[in-house]
Amino acid sequence: MKRGVNMHRRTNVLLTTIVGTVLFALTTVSACQPQPNGQQPRFDIAAQFTASGFMGDGEQGTRYTNLMEAWRDNPHSPPTCIKVVYSPGPNGWGGIYWQNKPNNWGDKPGEDFSRAGYKKLTFWARGETGNEVVEFKAGGINAPGKQYRDSFEISAGKIQLGREWKQYTLDLEGKNLSSVVGGFCWVATKSANQGDVTFYLDDVNYER
Numbered sequence: 001m002k003r004g005v006n007m008h009r010r011t012n013v014l015l016t017t018i019v020g021t022v023l024f025a026l027t028t029v030s031a032c033q034p035q036p037n038g039q040q041p042r043f044d045i046a047a048q049f050t051a052s053g054f055m056g057d058g059e060q061g062t063r064y065t066n067l068m069e070a071w072r073d074n075p076h077s078p079p080t081c082i083k084v085v086y087s088p089g090p091n092g093w094g095g096i097y098w099q100n101k102p103n104n105w106g107d108k109p110g111e112d113f114s115r116a117g118y119k120k121l122t123f124w125a126r127g128e129t130g131n132e133v134v135e136f137k138a139g140g141i142n143a144p145g146k147q148y149r150d151s152f153e154i155s156a157g158k159i160q161l162g163r164e165w166k167q168y169t170l171d172l173e174g175k176n177l178s179s180v181v182g183g184f185c186w187v188a189t190k191s192a193n194q195g196d197v198t199f200y201l202d203d204v205n206y207e208r
Contacts, residue, residue, distance in 0.1 A: 043118065043206040045098050045183040046082060053097025053105070053141075053182060057089035064089040067096060076124040076165045076202035086197040088190035095187035097141065098204070100180060106146025110179035118177060118206040121154075121170040121184065127161030128198035134159060134188045138170055141182040151179040158192060161199055172206070 046069070057064035068083040075081035086094045100111045121138050140153035152175040156168055184204050188197045 040116075041208050043113070043116070045121075045204045045206065046201070049098040049100055049183045050102045051096050051098050052102040053095075053099045053185070055093075055095040055097070055187070056091040057086070057094035058096055060089060063087075065094050065096070071200065074200075076126075076200075081200050081202040083200050084186065084198070086188045088193070088195075088197075092190040093187060095185060097182040098184040099141075099182055104148075104181055105141060106143045106148045106181065108181075109148050110150060110181035111183075113177035113180050113206065116177065116206070117208045119171075119173050119208055121172060121204075121206050122167055123184070123204040124165050124167050124202045125159075125161055126165045126200050127163060128200075130161065130163040131194065132161045132188070132197050132199045133192040134161060134186050134197065134199055136168065136170070137182075137185040137187065138172075139175075139180065139182055140185070148179065148181060150181045151176040165200075165202070167203075 051067055051069065054061075054065060064087050066083075066085040068085075070080045071083035072080055084096070088094070099105075101108045104110075123136065125134070125136070127134075135155060135158045137153070137155040139150040140155075142149040142153075152172075154170050154172070154175065156170055159168065183206070186199075186201075
């Protein structure tokens with residue numbers, strides 16, 4: 001009888017251990033799964049969109065525009081940040097869009113953030129010398145003849161960057177975010193700068 005009781009106890013302990021292990025594994029897997037768009041309190045544009053929308057002199061490749069997305073020297077949030085070097089070319093301006101799909105200028109649908117509750121787009125930026133003038137935008141992709149387009153457009157205007165990290169905010173209150181193709185963008189011009197334009201970006205997020 002005593003042997004039967006011990007066997008029963010051991011079985012219960014074993015079952016409890018197995019159930020606990022399974023529940024822990026399921027919880028861990030669930031926590032690691034990315035939440036669907038619109039469910040996250042913060043959406044990291046630089047990590048989840050693609051910096052593929054090269055414009056102006058940027059269309060000539062790395063001759064005029066260099067993008068380093070894993071720069072390790074003095075990031076705002078370690079271990080890395082984004083470094084951009086723009087050398088004015090024949091067009092006199094250059095820029096890059098972070099697009100929801102690589103090279104999406106309207107051939108594919110945008111992301112629907114209309115129910116996400118995002119109220120602002122925040123990002124950190126700094127210049128190499130403190131004289132860099134750059135415009136930062138979101139939305140605005142509306143190519144003629146394309147089926148899809150951004151449902152909004154907003155700009156922070158031209159900003160003269162300092163040498164220290166500073167956070168900037170684009171107000172999304174009241175914006176139609178039902179189609180986000182170009183989630184974030186920078187544009188620099190020859191006329192607003194003297195020589196090469198080198199600047200850094202970090203923590204580019206849509207936030208509630």
